[in-house]
Amino acid sequence: MNIFDIYLDKILILIKKLSNEGTLVLPENLNGINVDIPPSNFDCDISTNVAMVLSKINKKAPIDIAKTLVDLIKSADDEIETISVVKPGFINIKFKSVYWNNFIKSINQNHIDFGVNTKEKKRKYLVEFVSANPTGPLHVGHCRGAILGDVISNLLIFNKHDVSKEYYVNDYGNQIINFTKSVYYRAREIVYNEKFPIENSELYPGDYLIEIAKNIIATNKKLKFDKFEDISKKLTLLSVAESLKLIKSNLSNLGITHDKFTSETEIIFNKEVEKVIEKLKEKNLVYQGKIKAPKSENDENWIEREQLLFKATDFGDDKDRALQKSDKSWTYFASDVAYHNNKLNRGHDVLINILGADHAGYIKRITSVVEALSGDKNKLICKVSQLVKLIKEGKPFKMSKRKGDYITVEDLISEVGKDATRFIMLNRSSDVELDFDFAKVKEKSKDNPLYYVQYCFARISSVYRHVGLDINKDLDITKFDFKYSIDEIKILKKVAEWPKCIEAASLRLEPHRIPVYLYELSSEFHSYWNMGKDDSNKRFINDKKIISNDKLVFLKIISNVIRAGMNIVGVATPEKM
RNA sequence: GCGCUCUUAGCUCAGCUGGAUAGAGCAUCGGUUUUCUAAACCGAGGGUCGGUGGUUCGAGUCCACCAGAGCGCACCA
Structure with missing residues (x-):
């Protein structure tokens, strides 16, 4: 659990108590109440909107509710330094330094699991990704989805779920x-x-x-x-x-391995298509019929034919979908239905498919069929990765398969490297088209966020090296002084956001939040590092070549978060650069 | 014509499932190396969050419509 949830629980207990006493009315749904990170211009650590949410149903101004809550919160918690009510009705809390000392202690003790989302119960996931036709090597277009699928898998594994990474081989047709x-x-x-x-x-x-x-x-x-x-x-x-x-x-x-390759030919050969169609027939979801021509299509070009159809429209699709071609052979869709049935039969709790933007139109029919087979609307989650716009020498680079004029994964990796490719491809939301500029990705400067984060880790490693310690080994420290400065606490607050980042990323399957977070954390660290130039108290190693236990633990915690994040992203954390 | 995704600073993008004065990087301008890695840091300017309505204490975020961009729309895979 993260510090925000811990405080949210405290507040919920408090208002429930007040409700039982009859001094406060609670709405049915308390989900709107949250504890969050306040904007940086407020001098406080956490903030809650509880008073504003309760305002309407209690017919009281948010500020008034906040004022009564503030006294109760303060008296129940001796780790609070200041607590205040701000304009629309926010309650802002600033903790004493002892709060952060306890925070450090707790993550120093179980650093390996720091950030793991413990709220979710353990589930069995199947992530299908890449699944490119086996007709040649992968090209750049496959790259983004491949990395997205791999990192989503890493993220789920980090959160202790059971994950099978699969590749569907379209070796038929x-x-x-x-x-x-x-x-x-x-x-x-x-x-x-x-x-x-x-x-x-x-x-x-x-x-x-x-x-x-x-x-x-x-x-x-x-x-x-x-x-x-x-x-x-x-x-x-x-x-x-x-x-x-x-x-x-x-x-x-690219640093990717799949656990299982499933062959389409094998699915067809094992009569799995017939079996699943039989299953759909029992549910009355399959029939012989004709698909109507779309309105705008030229009628002359449209050939109406009777064929075996799946009632996708029952599940919100715009048309029913063909399972059989006119020569009675199965369509691609039919064998994919069988493949998804095969996945379901293996007892996974959630199926995830990573698709390219050009296959987005396919989502509705396949989620429909999974819903039909499993009775669960949320059994299959499809994640689309948008296109990558390649930029070479400042100009967009168009690939053309016919001319044989396309960039393969091999070209890409040999030119820009695995880590830079992975980090850049993930640094943006998968919903947005991505500019991939070869020159920029290769650049070894802060323009390249990969090196920026790696450099942060390398700087920490360097401090450890100077005092004869190894950053990759566990720290054996039991005695702390716990005297952290405001600037150090600022970084620790960022560290406290790490579990929240993981939670948001896994809840929505949005791994781009991780590189974005790591960049922010690194930025805070680099900033602090440079303070050491003006103020020797802020240097990690003092004039006598000694480092305090406080600073060792402080660095250790930051490096652990960076390493954990970079492991999920699937890139290295070099100790020297 | 229909569906999906997107539109935030000059450019590339974040914005944590509705919160406070909307944030980064690049680019521009100006500064910081006898000291733990300058692949770094500090400062300045830069915004009608595509548009119009709506929902409510409160909208970049939700809804409707409109405009623009990309992808897709039969038995291909």
Whole structure:
């Protein structure tokens, strides 16, 4: 629990007591009451709106309610230095330094769990992310969602939940056939010296297919590249496997590993689609019918056909969705329904899907189907990551798959590095388009927030190194002096916000709050560090090369929060820079 | 035409599920190194939170409408 919640509980107990005594009327819902961080221009530590929330139902001015509460709060708590009522009716509290001393003591004792959200009960999560078609290496477009999914998983794991990270392999359908054909023609190019039919727009032109073909030829000496139909099955397996090898290596370069790869082909082969459709039929959610043309669409182009449909409109979707194509084969949607049923059968409490912006239109139908199968509206949460606008040499860089003119994850990592990529991609809300400027990401200055935060950790490490200690080892200190200055307490107040940051980030699955917080904390620290230039009392190591226990603990606490945050983000905390 | 996401300082963006005088960075201008890492710090200027209404003690935040940007809208995956 964080210090704000602890105080909120105190206030709730107080007003409930007053309500029982009949001196205060409480609304049914107390959720509007909160304890928060006051704006920086007020000289206080926490602030509550309780009087304003209670004002209406008690038919009293907020200020008057606040005044009566203030006396009661003050008399019940001897750690309060000042408590005041401010304009609209806020109650502001400033603690004595002993309060912060106790705070430090408590996090120094259980530093490993500091920040972990203990309010939520432990649950089983399944996070599906990336799930890019296995037709080649990952490119920059996949990157943001990949990192988002990975960090959401880290965040849930940090909060002690059970998490399975999964990749759905779309190794079935026309795109895979075209991909396999492309490998086939590349192989013929090598074996028979036959020109690759580049004019065929269905085929994949990328050079990486040559590598894939070479690898397959080298490891399958007996394979003859004569008639495509004769080897298509075998070649598909081999090509997809090669592709996945590339993708896994890309992911590993980004610092990402999945726990499970589920194959679409396998889902279809195991008749899971039939089974789930049977299940939906029992619920009367599947029927043979026609989809109506959208109003604006040209009627001439619209082909109406009767096919097997899922009643997505029962769940708020704009149209019912096709499960079967006219040749009776399953649509992508049908196998995805089966895959989600498969996920549900494995007993997860919550499913999370990370999707790219171009798949946002798909959310309604898949959440509908999960609701239909599980009876739970909130079983599946879809998180969309918006596009990344690449900027190179000051200009937007457009990728074109046809020209083979796109930036792969490999290019990206070798140019700007894993950590900078992860930190920058996460530093913004996933709801917003992101500018990714190669020049800026590579810059080693405070323009680059990654280095700014890492530098903070490195400075702390440096102090420890100077007094012969290792920042990565536990501190064995039992004796404290507990004399912290106003400037140090200011940083400790920021540290106290860490659990709140984690809570907000995990509640809304918004990991960008973590880099934003780490930047703010680092900023406070750098600021303090520079005070040491004018005031030697603020230097960590004194003239006699001695550091106080207070300062050692102070640094330790800050470094632990930074390390924990950077671990969630998935980037390093170097001791020297 | 419909759906989803977005619109906050010159630029890039935060804003903790409705709170107080809306915050950072970049850019601009001016300062800070015999001392723990200057990849740092301090100061200055810069705003009709896209627009109009509404909800209430209180709106950048919620609702409606409008404008603009991006993404999507059949058996592709």
